[in-house]
Amino acid sequence: MRTTCVIIGAGHNGLAMSRRLTERSIDHVVLERGEVANSWRTERWDSLRLLTPNWETRLPGLQYDGDEADGYMTAPDVARFIDRYADAIGAPVQSGTTVTRVTTGPDGYEVATDHGEWTCATVVIASGAASVANIPPAVEGLPACTRSISPLAYKCPDSVDDGGVLIVGASASGIQLADELARAGLAVTIAVGEHVRMPRTYRGRDVFWWLEAAGVLDDRHDEVEDLVRARHVPSPQLLGSAARRTIDLNAITDLGVEVVGRLGTTSDGMALFSGGLANTCRLADLKMNRLLDRFDEWACAMAPERVDDAHRFEPTRVPDEPPLQIDLRRRGIATVIWATGYRPDHSWLDLPVLDRKGRIGHDGGIVLDAPGLYVLGGNLLRTRRSSYIAGAVEDTDAIADHLHRYLGCRERAPITPRP
Amino acid sequence: MNQTTTPVDNGVNAEALVQARDALMQAPEAAEFTWRANCSWVNGTYSRTTVEGFSGLGQDHKHRQMFAFENDHPEVFASEDRAATPVEQVLGGLAGCLTAGVAAVAQLRGIQLRSVSSTLEGTMNVLGILGGDPDTRNGFSSITVRFDIDADASPEEIEALVAQSQKRSAVYDIITNPTAVTVHAA
Numbered sequence: 001m002r003t004t005c006v007i008i009g010a011g012h013n014g015l016a017m018s019r020r021l022t023e024r025s026i027d028h029v030v031l032e033r034g035e036v037a038n039s040w041r042t043e044r045w046d047s048l049r050l051l052t053p054n055w056e057t058r059l060p061g062l063q064y065d066g067d068e069a070d071g072y073m074t075a076p077d078v079a080r081f082i083d084r085y086a087d088a089i090g091a092p093v094q095s096g097t098t099v100t101r102v103t104t105g106p107d108g109y110e111v112a113t114d115h116g117e118w119t120c121a122t123v124v125i126a127s128g129a130a131s132v133a134n135i136p137p138a139v140e141g142l143p144a145c146t147r148s149i150s151p152l153a154y155k156c157p158d159s160v161d162d163g164g165v166l167i168v169g170a171s172a173s174g175i176q177l178a179d180e181l182a183r184a185g186l187a188v189t190i191a192v193g194e195h196v197r198m199p200r201t202y203r204g205r206d207v208f209w210w211l212e213a214a215g216v217l218d219d220r221h222d223e224v225e226d227l228v229r230a231r232h233v234p235s236p237q238l239l240g241s242a243a244r245r246t247i248d249l250n251a252i253t254d255l256g257v258e259v260v261g262r263l264g265t266t267s268d269g270m271a272l273f274s275g276g277l278a279n280t281c282r283l284a285d286l287k288m289n290r291l292l293d294r295f296d297e298w299a300c301a302m303a304p305e306r307v308d309d310a311h312r313f314e315p316t317r318v319p320d321e322p323p324l325q326i327d328l329r330r331r332g333i334a335t336v337i338w339a340t341g342y343r344p345d346h347s348w349l350d351l352p353v354l355d356r357k358g359r360i361g362h363d364g365g366i367v368l369d370a371p372g373l374y375v376l377g378g379n380l381l382r383t384r385r386s387s388y389i390a391g392a393v394e395d396t397d398a399i400a401d402h403l404h405r406y407l408g409c410r411e412r413a414p415i416t417p418r419p
Numbered sequence: 420m421n422q423t424t425t426p427v428d429n430g431v432n433a434e435a436l437v438q439a440r441d442a443l444m445q446a447p448e449a450a451e452f453t454w455r456a457n458c459s460w461v462n463g464t465y466s467r468t469t470v471e472g473f474s475g476l477g478q479d480h481k482h483r484q485m486f487a488f489e490n491d492h493p494e495v496f497a498s499e500d501r502a503a504t505p506v507e508q509v510l511g512g513l514a515g516c517l518t519a520g521v522a523a524v525a526q527l528r529g530i531q532l533r534s535v536s537s538t539l540e541g542t543m544n545v546l547g548i549l550g551g552d553p554d555t556r557n558g559f560s561s562i563t564v565r566f567d568i569d570a571d572a573s574p575e576e577i578e579a580l581v582a583q584s585q586k587r588s589a590v591y592d593i594i595t596n597p598t599a600v601t602v603h604a605a
Binding site for chain 1: 444447561575578579582583585586591592594595596597
């Protein structure tokens, strides 16, 4: 089968890209291993809600139009929103089709699937930035009786065995699960490495109102000081809840969660934690305050209506002597949840575009060394907004522009991507 | 940030450090370093350590001269106190590493330093090393570092400087995180 562009993945990015190509009359197909918004249906825990408020949830040509603009969508809400979008734009989605290999051919790219092969001039990878849980080598040293799961497999407190829980990682996933499991009455320990502390609301407004207003989400990939670092910043400690609760280490400490340093290693049933917890927390507090300074500076200059007075939050309370090691068996820790981040799955990508860490080398989504190949999603793909659904609006527009120009050049002087 | 127009100079070639990092990101195998030390027992608890060569950037290197330092235990341990104890040298290593970090980060952030001094304390229950209490560890039970910094910067900026120097410190990492140590006897 032939088409001009194959989009891999029918999530928000893949569908937004489909819409952008339709706008430019570019023939394409969207290949989806499951159904539209697959990971939102299958790989999210029951209570999960988006970090972004509903008013911020938008795609090219579709704005949230419900009556809870300040609420946060559940995973089924997101799946319905994306479903509705796929219908509205008439996206040519071929569901139940798993891509098994992408490589170059005599006439562009060859995309092999479990339902036939496609030949195309361009490929857009929109298969998700968080397909696989990153699980550190420390998993090897767990006692045999300890169950090890990733947040992609976690569903609800009832699905966790009786006994204590060790959550490794304190970004959005880790801290949300610590909160939920502690409220369900489980004994929770959380191992905290580098994290991003962020209040749910500040001066009476949702933090995303500030991030948008002060232009933080517009920070560009080619302007930030240290892009590699910026792309690896963990997700902020935020929770979407009706009460707009702020969730941070102080809040979960108040629930009885035990906070320990970053997990160093495990051996013989012992888990060893870093003694650097105080500094890790200090760095996060300082970084949050710099962000609040940026909000305040913007407010000072723009004098927006309906914002409360500037203030600062209580510094993170770090235990004086957090435990440096825990005997998992003696402590009765039955479950370890690895909230240690996610990575894309590019195992089917048979092109020389991965760096030594297995990451696609790209400039704002335009893959280097592979003309006509593009990637969507992930932190700071193009701007800080790229981490969120709304990032698809501008990211896909820019990439579709580039793709359109590339097709023009290719027509004038046919280029074969190098093998 | 520094508001004056005189260029900040803490004696750190920040530009070279940034260039080195960028170059090593392109050639990661060159970033693999090996540090070495030799030590010879002299008598009692007294020994002499020397460092001379190390490897990195794909080749062997030599310090401009061989550096030597001695190790001993104090008289309260029935030793002769001919040199600093190894644990004090660990504190010294931590201080040296963090201080270098403060200078480098200050340079990168455009902060002029005037003075940087630090006081370190490591607490230890010596029943651990004496074998007198199996529940007591050998090493420090805690370490505190107090920095006293005079610089063209706000207290928050100085605090951020000290926090960042910990984040980028090798010795801080060595002390706060487990490291696999293999000791052979020939």
